[in-house]
Amino acid sequence: MKKFLQYFIVVxxxxxxxxxxxxxxxxxxxxxxxxxxxxxxTSADYAPYEYLDEAGNKTGxxxxxxxxxxxxxxxxxxxxxMPFDSLVAAVASGKLDMSISCFNYDEERDxxxxxxxxxxxxxxxxxxxxxFAGEFNVPEDAAKYKLGVQSGTMQDDWITENLVNAGLMPxxxxxxxxxxxxxxxxxxxxxxxxxxxxxxxxLEIAKKNPDLKIVYQGELSTGPINIVLPEGDTAIKKExxxxxxxxxxxxxxxxxxxxxFSE
Amino acid sequence: MPVIRQELKGENLDFLTLLRxxxxxxxxxxxxxxxxxxxxxLIGTLLAxxxxxxxxxxxxxxxxxxxxxxxxxxxxxxxxxxxxxxxxINLSGxxxxxxxxxxxxxxxxxxIIRGALLSVGNDQLMAARAVGLSRRQAVINIVLPQALRLAxxxxxNEAAIIIKDSSLVYALGVPEILRRAQLIxxxxxxxxxxxxSAALIYFVLVTVTNRLLNLLEKKxxxxxxx
Numbered sequence: 001m002k003k004f005l006q007y008f009i010v011v012x013x014x015x016x017x018x019x020x021x022x023x024x025x026x027x028x029x030x031x032x033x034x035x036x037x038x039x040x041x042t043s044a045d046y047a048p049y050e051y052l053d054e055a056g057n058k059t060g061x062x063x064x065x066x067x068x069x070x071x072x073x074x075x076x077x078x079x080x081x082m083p084f085d086s087l088v089a090a091v092a093s094g095k096l097d098m099s100i101s102c103f104n105y106d107e108e109r110d111x112x113x114x115x116x117x118x119x120x121x122x123x124x125x126x127x128x129x130x131x132f133a134g135e136f137n138v139p140e141d142a143a144k145y146k147l148g149v150q151s152g153t154m155q156d157d158w159i160t161e162n163l164v165n166a167g168l169m170p171x172x173x174x175x176x177x178x179x180x181x182x183x184x185x186x187x188x189x190x191x192x193x194x195x196x197x198x199x200x201x202x203l204e205i206a207k208k209n210p211d212l213k214i215v216y217q218g219e220l221s222t223g224p225i226n227i228v229l230p231e232g233d234t235a236i237k238k239e240x241x242x243x244x245x246x247x248x249x250x251x252x253x254x255x256x257x258x259x260x261f262s263e
Numbered sequence: 264m265p266v267i268r269q270e271l272k273g274e275n276l277d278f279l280t281l282l283r284x285x286x287x288x289x290x291x292x293x294x295x296x297x298x299x300x301x302x303x304x305l306i307g308t309l310l311a312x313x314x315x316x317x318x319x320x321x322x323x324x325x326x327x328x329x330x331x332x333x334x335x336x337x338x339x340x341x342x343x344x345x346x347x348x349x350x351x352i353n354l355s356g357x358x359x360x361x362x363x364x365x366x367x368x369x370x371x372x373x374x375i376i377r378g379a380l381l382s383v384g385n386d387q388l389m390a391a392r393a394v395g396l397s398r399r400q401a402v403i404n405i406v407l408p409q410a411l412r413l414a415x416x417x418x419x420n421e422a423a424i425i426i427k428d429s430s431l432v433y434a435l436g437v438p439e440i441l442r443r444a445q446l447i448x449x450x451x452x453x454x455x456x457x458x459x460s461a462a463l464i465y466f467v468l469v470t471v472t473n474r475l476l477n478l479l480e481k482k483x484x485x486x487x488x489x
Contacts, residue, residue, distance in 0.1 A: 041436070047450060081436050089346050
């Protein structure tokens with residue numbers, strides 16, 4: 001076993017050596033201008049921010065906003081769908097130029113990537129099914145029940161820090177899922193009592209499932225949402241921030257919010 | 264049952280559209296399999312030869328290769344190749360996935376071929392040497408043809424595993440069957456239908472592949488073996 005470990009470490013070292021060869025210093029902005037396109041990652045399973053329409057095309061608040069940003073920069077957008085968990089790593093490793101997927105600012109994410117200025121603000125929600133008979137007055141009440149959340153999200157961090165690590169609930173009572181619709185399914189199936197998620201996407205799900213009820217809405221873990229950019233790339237950040245500012249001043253983003261977020 | 268019925272009654276649902284959308288991911292599943300499986304076979308067969316006939320030192324190296332590659336979850340290797348190694352060389356998710364599955368599979372296929380080579384036995388090799396064939400001729404003309412036949416049943420198992428493991432490339436955003444089922448399931452709020460469709464497609468792919476390999480096995484059976 002010891003020998004195996006030695007071999008394993010040698011292999012890992014070789015891999016990291018290989019990866020070190022690929023360090024780059026050039027701004028993504030230059031690449032975007034020469035190629036005439038931005039490779040943007042998104043996880044298109046998060047209505048109303050990013051999802052597929054009936055024809056199977058990507059649509060949503062983030063999608064339309066990014067298309068407009070590209071237009072203002074005079075370039076096209078090349079969309080790359082990817083599971084949410086993989087997006088930050090893909091921007092950090094240069095596989096994507098940037099990613100827009102309802103990202104909140106987060107210190108851990110900030111270690112490997114940068115964030116644009118905020119383009120919108122989101123809220124959290126707690127949701128129960130109609131079978132729920134318990135009491136829910138303050139967010140901390142969630143600790144008394146079996147709780148579900150999408151893994152790697154701000155809500156996941158909030159629960160882990162404020163409920164699990166604070167000793168209010170055992171970790172065994174928290175279920176983490178890859179996507180938000182899976183959390184809602186398990187809530188409907190009765191395997192969890194309550195779920196925490198971004199307000200708008202879960203509202204979208206609740207609209208189609210009358211058995212789901214939003215019992216709390218407010219800013220706990222979330223807040224401003226930003227575009228994820230390559231680490232330390234000031235040129236691209238400046239450009240994106242500038243376009244976001246213009247679109248905010250023109251009222252474009254408010255119009256977009258009205259289109260996608262009004263009930 | 265009531266759940267399924269409710270799912271099927273969903274409003275803007277067009278089952279054929281959904282199935283067609285998911286099924287169009289088959290091209291990627293097929294592509295990954297067609298790259299990973301044969302390259303794994305080629306490398307695996309070469310390594311198996313080295314393992315069995317290459318002497319003690321080489322055998323040990325092969326043993327380590329096999330242990331390491333079979334010990335790493337394919338998804339970890341996939342992430343290593345896509346996010347770490349291919350920072351310099353720009354490898355697409357599709358190729359990173361196909362290559363890492365090919366590497367993992369080569370270790371399994373090496374063990375399959377090695378087992379087959381060993382089960383043909385040394386007697387055959389000795390007999391071939393006795394009638395005047397060189398060692399190389401004996402291995403290639405006498406042992407290998409029998410070994411490959413013996414390897415078909417376990418190999419068809421490996422083929423089924425690769426077809427299903429090809430779904431792992433979804434983690435890199437390759438729009439294959441599973442990722443498409445996730446997307447359409449999320450946007451139509453019909454996850455049950457989406458995943459059932461994906462399961463159906465995989466089932467058909469694996470069954471057809473195994474049937475074809477069964478036919479091949481029957482065709483290649485040496486009558487005297489029975």
